[in-house]
Structures are given as C-alpha cells and as structure tokens.
Amino acid sequence: MVAQSYDLGDVPLQYGGTLPGARICFETHGTLNAAKNNVVLFPTWCAGNHEGPRYVIGKGRALDPARYFIIVVDIFGNGMSSSPSNTPAPFDRMRFPHISLLDNVRLQRRLLHEYFGIDHIRLVVGRSMGAQQAFQWGAYYPDMVDAILALAGSARTSPHNYVFLAALKLALQSPVEWEGGDYAVNPEQSMRRFRLTADAWGFSQSFYREGLHLDMGFDSTQDYLDRPGPYPFGDTNDLLAQIRSWESADISDNARFNKDFQAALRAITARTIIMPSGTDLYFPPEDSAIEQAHMPNAELRVMPSIWGHRGGSPGSDAADIAFFETAIAELLEDA
Secondary structure: OOOEEEEEEEEEOOOOOEEEEEEEEEEEEOOOOOOOOOEEEEEOOOOOOOOHHHHHEOOOOOEOOOOOEEEEEOOOOOOOOOOOOOOOOOOOHHHOOOOOHHHHHHHHHHHHHHHHOOOOEOEEEEEOHHHHHHHHHHHHOHHHEOEEEEEOOOOEOOHHHHHHHHHHHHHHHOOHHHHHHOOOOOOHHHHHHHHHHHHHHHOOHHHHHOOOOHHHOOOOHHHHHOOOOOOOOOOHHHHHHHHHHHHOOEOOOOOOOOOOHHHHHHOOOOEEEEEOEOOOOOOOHHHHHHHHOOOOOEEEOOEOOOOHHHOOOOOOOHHHHHHHHHHHHHHHHHO
16 A cells, blocks of 8 residues: 555646646555456545545455455645645645646546546545545546445535634634744644634534543543644645635536536436435535435435544544445445
C-alpha cells in the first residue's frame, strides 16, 4: 500500500482559471481483474487522506482486496493531491484556485481511464465529502457506475450546512498568527479552534450526554476540550481549500443540469444507498430523505448511531462500522 500520483498537466477548472501541473494522489488495494469489472472507487473526505478508508479495507472485510480492486483517491486540497501546501507560487496558499467537486470527479475519471484503462465502476463509496463526490459521479457519469453508497453526505450543500462551514472558516482564519494565510508555521490556534467547532457539530448531544467523550480517558468535559495536540487535520490553507469545495457542492451546478437539482437527482440511475447517521448535525436524515425521493433507484437507510457525523467513521462504534460494511457488501453482491 504505497501512495502513488498521476500528473494531469494544466487543468481548466469549472469556476474559472487553470490549475497548472495538477497532480492526483491515490492508493490501491487488490488487483484489477482481466474484465476490469471489480473496481471500487473510494474518494476521501475533508481533512482526511487515502489512509483513512483503510479501516474498512482488508481480508474478510466488505472491501476485500482478494475480490475487489479498490482505488482510494485523494480529494484536491487535502495535502496529497494538488493543494495550497504543495503547489508552487503563484498558486500556493490562499492563492490556490477554487476546485469544485465536479472538477475532482472529472479528474478522477481521467485517472481511471488514462492510467488504468477503467471505464466502469462497480461501486463508488464515500463518506462526508466523499459521499458528495459519489453523488456527483452518479449524476455526471451515470453509465459508468453500478452502485453508490453515500455515508453521511449530500448531493448539495444545504443552507444550514453552509452556516456550519462559515463557522469552520472563521475558526481557521481568526487567529492573529494565521497572517492572512501567509503564515510561516501552521497556526496552532487555527487548528485548536477548528477542532473545537468540529467537536461541537461533529458529535451528537446524546454522544456527550452518555459521556462517550470521557471514555477517551478524560475526567471532565473541560478536560476533554483542553486536550493538547497533535491536530490531525493538516495545513490550514488546505482545510480552507477543501471547505471552499464543500461550500459549492451541488450536483446540478453545471451546464448539463443548469441547476435543476431534481433533474440531476433523477439522472442517478445506479442502485444507491443513502446512509445518514440518525444524529448527524451536518447532513441530517431529513435532507437525505428529500434527495432520495427524487432518485429512481435509491434507498434511505438511516444509521442508528449516537456518534453524530462521526457515525461509521474510523474509530467510531463497532456496530456503526458493521452497519456501513453490511451495506457495502450488499451493493457489491448485487452489482
């Protein structure tokens, strides 16, 4: 499991401008079969990278490399694929261009076709921003995708979700040491405030009420909030680039659908399981139900979790992860 990268050259972007010398990073598990029909694509989530999905990949798991060829692809802006932190001036830091989720999906499509010769995907599975990319795959390339599993994500960023993202941006940009994005050292206060905002929104009220945060070895809620780093979120400008992509997420905001959101949802013909966590404050089940109602082959399957947005994520409740993996296995067998 060694991360690889593919050079894409100068890439024109959906919302204008060009990303020069674009590079997409990825990790593979398993072997591509001769028919090239065992492909699973797993885009990464905000503040994560290709290492994150390893928790559901392995021998005997739903994503078994002995059966499937799993490609975990890094979202642009996460510090692995082209990002503010690894792109030379004048496109570095806050000057990094706006890369949409459709840009991500188009470039993932190039990776699959040009590097692997793959033109069909058995399953696109994603969590959070990875789920947003999975929806975009289903709408924009419906003939390429057999099945989709969208865990804790949406086809379009809702107004309430947008407000949450504004809080994240303020947390990252408000410390003095952020220096307008031209800091010499990644500002610790930005990371601390980002984590506090994520702590407030990322877990449910029941998670805290039942003291699950204290099970991590803390004596009080304040002790939990005062925990020191390290902060596993990456570079501040990278986080802001990913948030910008998240803010503009909308599978219908392109020339194909002209912002007709219902038409874009109807275009997703792949068998789809939309899996919100029952207590997610980012992507509540009510929003998922609205989207599912316009999709011709979609099921709403709510995860009965008290972990909020973190339900089914690495390190969360084992029952939640098993719930997620059961759906993966089901979709792969049906496909």
